Structure formats: C-alpha cells, structure tokens
Amino acid sequence: MHPYSIDTNARQTVYSLLAIIAFVIPGFVASDRVTHLVGDKLSYPFGVGATFGVLFLLFDHVFWKWLQFILHIPNLNxxxxxxxxxxxxxxxxxxxxxxxxxxxxxxxxxxxxxxxxxxxxxxxxxxxxxxxxxxxxxxxxxxxxxxxxxxxxxxxxxxxxxxxxxxxxxxxxxxxxxxxxxxxxxxxxxxxx
Structure with missing residues (x-):
C-alpha cells in the first residue's frame, strides 16, 4: 500500500484531535506502578506517545470508515x-x-x-x-x-x-x-x- 492525497483539511483536523485526546488520556489513567518503573519525567511523555500511536492505528484502520459522513472521504475498499x-x-x-x-x-x-x-x-x-x-x-x-x-x-x-x-x-x-x-x-x- 502507498499514501494517497486528499484536497481537504480532514487529516490535519483528525491528527490535531487525536493529539489532544492522547495528551488528556494518560493524565486520567496515570498509574503509580508506571511512574514507579520509569519515573515521573518519562511516564507522561511515554503515555502520550503510546496513546497517540494506538489511537492513530485504530482511526487509520477502523474509525475513519464510521465517520465518512463527517470526513467525506469515500470508502473504496x-x-x-x-x-x-x-x-x-x-x-x-x-x-x-x-x-x-x-x-x-x-x-x-x-x-x-x-x-x-x-x-x-x-x-x-x-x-x-x-x-x-x-x-x-x-x-x-x-x-x-x-x-x-x-x-x-x-x-x-x-x-x-x-x-x-x-x-x-x-x-x-x-x-x-x-x-x-x-x-x-x-x-x-x-x-x-
């Protein structure tokens, strides 16, 4: 598979929203165990990056199909x-x-x-x-x-x-x-x- 281009700002909007969500989620699910293992300074950035990665993979393969009425990107699969x-x-x-x-x-x-x-x-x-x-x-x-x-x-x-x-x-x-x-x-x- 290869990348394809689109002529709208849909991707920039999605990436921004995923980044905001990825920034917020680790704060809610912060664990003393994770903080204890990697330290305060590393646990939050690691949590944000990992959360963004998981959200992006889910959106890239699944969620975008459910949001076609907003994104207007046709599903040609x-x-x-x-x-x-x-x-x-x-x-x-x-x-x-x-x-x-x-x-x-x-x-x-x-x-x-x-x-x-x-x-x-x-x-x-x-x-x-x-x-x-x-x-x-x-x-x-x-x-x-x-x-x-x-x-x-x-x-x-x-x-x-x-x-x-x-x-x-x-x-x-x-x-x-x-x-x-x-x-x-x-x-x-x-x-x-």
Missing amino acids: GTWTAKGISSYEDPATGKPMEFVMEYKIKQTFTRIEISGETDKSTSRSTMASLEIDHAVPIFRYAFENTPRNMSDAELQRHPGLIELRLNSVAKMTGDYFSGKHRLRYGELIFTKA
Whole structure:
C-alpha cells in the first residue's frame, strides 16, 4: 500500500484531535506502578506517545470508515469490476477492443492500493489522489502494468493513468491512458461487486 492525497483539511483536523485526546488520556489513567518503573519525567511523555500511536492505528484502520459522513472521504475498499473500451482496434474486427478487469481496492485513512487483473496482465497502483471538494469527487491514480509470462509478445510492461468520477458509492466512470510507447487510451466503468 502507498499514501494517497486528499484536497481537504480532514487529516490535519483528525491528527490535531487525536493529539489532544492522547495528551488528556494518560493524565486520567496515570498509574503509580508506571511512574514507579520509569519515573515521573518519562511516564507522561511515554503515555502520550503510546496513546497517540494506538489511537492513530485504530482511526487509520477502523474509525475513519464510521465517520465518512463527517470526513467525506469515500470508502473504496472492496472488489470492483471494470468494463472498458480501448483505442486499440481488434485486428480481426477493426472495432475498438472491449475488455473486463477485476480490481481490488484496499484502503485505510492514509494509505491505498489498487490492483487489477486480466488473463494477460496484472496492474498495481503506484500513487493516488482523491479530490473530494467537488460537486462530483474525482479519483486519480497511476499504475504499473505487468504482462503475464505467457501473454502476447506485443504486451510490454507499461505505466498508465486513470481518472474516475465517483458517481455513487458503487459506481465510478472515467478515462485511462497507458504508456508513452503504447499510446493507448479509453473509457472505463467501475462497478462495485
């Protein structure tokens, strides 16, 4: 997984609130046993740091999903089916090539990974962003596509970009561009399984 960017102050607000909570909690649960082991001067900073770490991990993996109505960061976790149409024309028919891919999106409050798979190749995201401060949120990510060993000789490893509009919690539509050598582009419709 890798970090992803957002265009709101949601993360700064969350980090500030977690820091305040982490600063307050150790004072309420101060223990003579902890103070006795590490001393007065070390127990409180240790308690604040450990509390912040635990709160952050819980928020990053669990609590952010429950607070989507406040944060407005869409939860994209799950399996998606992408139907696409490519600028590449099928040599047999002379028509634009249509394809279907299965994507798995794994997301936390701070990190994300998008992985896709077809019978010929796999792809994995390398960076991503969510622009949620818009009438229709935009999800963009860059990917690296790797052909399977037994795929066509023409299919080479290549980078690409995808831009999707989040139409609903279960549907995204948009465009893609892949590789400077391939110069392929097309349209995609993502539907959540």
